[in-house]
Amino acid sequence: MSQNRLQDFSMLDPIVSSNPFDFYALLHREAPVYKIPETGTYVITKYQDLKQVLKDYKSFSNDVKVADQSPFPGLHQSVLREGGGWEHVQTLQRTDPPKHDRYRALVDRVFSIRRVRAMIPHLENVVNDLIDKFIDNGECDFSKQFAMAMPGIIVAEQLGLEHNKVSTFKKWADAMLGASYSPTATAAEIRRDAKTELEAQKFLADVFEDRRVNPREDLISAMVNAYIDDERPLDINELQNVVRQLITGGFETTQSAINHGMWVLIRMPELVAQLRADTSLVKPFVEEVLRWESPVQFLMRQATRDVKISDTLIPAGALVMVGYGPANRDGEKFVCPHEFDLRRKNVGAHLAFGSGPHFCPGALLARQEMASSFEAIIRRMDNFQLLKPLPCPVHKFSMFFMPMHEFCIKFDKC
Numbered sequence: 001m002s003q004n005r006l007q008d009f010s011m012l013d014p015i016v017s018s019n020p021f022d023f024y025a026l027l028h029r030e031a032p033v034y035k036i037p038e039t040g041t042y043v044i045t046k047y048q049d050l051k052q053v054l055k056d057y058k059s060f061s062n063d064v065k066v067a068d069q070s071p072f073p074g075l076h077q078s079v080l081r082e083g084g085g086w087e088h089v090q091t092l093q094r095t096d097p098p099k100h101d102r103y104r105a106l107v108d109r110v111f112s113i114r115r116v117r118a119m120i121p122h123l124e125n126v127v128n129d130l131i132d133k134f135i136d137n138g139e140c141d142f143s144k145q146f147a148m149a150m151p152g153i154i155v156a157e158q159l160g161l162e163h164n165k166v167s168t169f170k171k172w173a174d175a176m177l178g179a180s181y182s183p184t185a186t187a188a189e190i191r192r193d194a195k196t197e198l199e200a201q202k203f204l205a206d207v208f209e210d211r212r213v214n215p216r217e218d219l220i221s222a223m224v225n226a227y228i229d230d231e232r233p234l235d236i237n238e239l240q241n242v243v244r245q246l247i248t249g250g251f252e253t254t255q256s257a258i259n260h261g262m263w264v265l266i267r268m269p270e271l272v273a274q275l276r277a278d279t280s281l282v283k284p285f286v287e288e289v290l291r292w293e294s295p296v297q298f299l300m301r302q303a304t305r306d307v308k309i310s311d312t313l314i315p316a317g318a319l320v321m322v323g324y325g326p327a328n329r330d331g332e333k334f335v336c337p338h339e340f341d342l343r344r345k346n347v348g349a350h351l352a353f354g355s356g357p358h359f360c361p362g363a364l365l366a367r368q369e370m371a372s373s374f375e376a377i378i379r380r381m382d383n384f385q386l387l388k389p390l391p392c393p394v395h396k397f398s399m400f401f402m403p404m405h406e407f408c409i410k411f412d413k414c
């Protein structure tokens with residue numbers, strides 16, 4: 001490790017992006033604010049620096065002008081336009097306060113503590129129904145049959161789209177986060193993903209119309225009928241964009257968190273007995289999973305003026321990757337940061353859900369989904385093992401997330 005040099009690593013290397021933790025340790029020592037040689041993008045890796053950047057929305061804007069990182073800028077949008085869909089506009093995650101406040105107020109109404117607490121019995125039913133489907137087989141495709149299905153069902157229900165198949169919903173979410181955000185995508189891949197998003201947009205447009213006339217107790221009804229502070233209602237482009245963020249924001253992230261939690265139990269089997277002996281440890285387990293292999297490793301900001309962070313000048317206009325993943329492995333914040341430790345004093349102080357105005361509105365829900373999942377998993381199953389070795393690299397290439405290629409497991413029934 002000590003003889004490794006920065007130039008031996010590339011963030012565009014799928015092996016590095018799948019297992020980036022040695023690279024992060026090197027960055028913390030040698031380049032806490034790192035400029036990616038291939039792209040000129042600045043990367044924030046230290047915990048305190050990240051908190052400062054996330055709070056300072058005037059210097060580090062979410063209204064990122066070069067969000068389309070594909071080699072074919074504008075292609076995705078033109079497929080949407082020509083197919084009679086809705087081009088992307090900047091809402092919620094892509095806006096700064098005060099514009100952000102209005103979108104955020106709408107979403108916060110739905111993910112309150114009261115609502116999430118009231119959902120607990122339902123979450124437990126969903127978890128147990130999913131486990132019932134595979135428990136007698138002693139094996140399952142955990143990623144598909146559990147980690148993807150669980151958040152998929154819940155987000156679909158919250159939005160009021162529960163009659164949709166989770167696999168359709170997942171296909172939409174993958175396409176929405178897909179090729180247009182990959183620097184290595186081909187034109188054919190971008191066209192394919194844009195067409196899938198078009199299919200989702202047309203379905204959603206019908207739902208918006210329906211809920212305008214027949215409102216229900218769901219998020220889409222709340223949004224189509226929202227008239228906050230006598231302002232105009234959200235228009236269809238804004239609605240499409242906010243719903244797109246809820247679908248993508250709540251799906252891949254929670255699936256990844258649940259997958260990585262199970263993978264921890266496979267790699268550290270002694271934890272299973274500890275959690276079973278004291279179920280109050282499930283909460284710190286969930287927090288440590290989120291810190292250790294954070295589902296969102298990076299997102300983007302754009303500097304609006306020259307700013308110095310940790311002695312590095314970030315010039316106005318520069319693209320900045322905010323590193324939740326590396327900050328959560330910062331040894332100045334977390335003692336022995338690379339160890340998975342349920343009993344660490346500041347368990348839960350991680351930045352896996354961000355910080356500042358864009359702090360994840362789904363954090364309470366995601367934490368509860370994970371807790372309900374692992375409580376049932378350790379009560380009903382034991383002796384978790386991989387059904388077959390994981391591929392190398394374990395994760396699909398992504399500059400931002402940690403999606404596993406596949407994750408099939410075997411286990412004993414308790």
Ligand code: HEM
Pocket residue numbers: 054062092093094104107155245246249250251253254257294295296299324351352353354355357358359360361362363365366
């Ligand atoms: C383990 C699961 C999750 C993780 C790790 C996660 C992570 C994050 C992070 C890091 C941000 C901050 C973005 C920024 O700084 O710009 C964020 C924002 C967001 N998340 Fe989550 N998230 C999770 C689950 C969810 C769920 C369940 C939902 C909704 C159903 C959701 C919806 C959103 C939305 C809409 C935003 C944008 C908020 C804004 O810009 O004000 N997330 N999430």
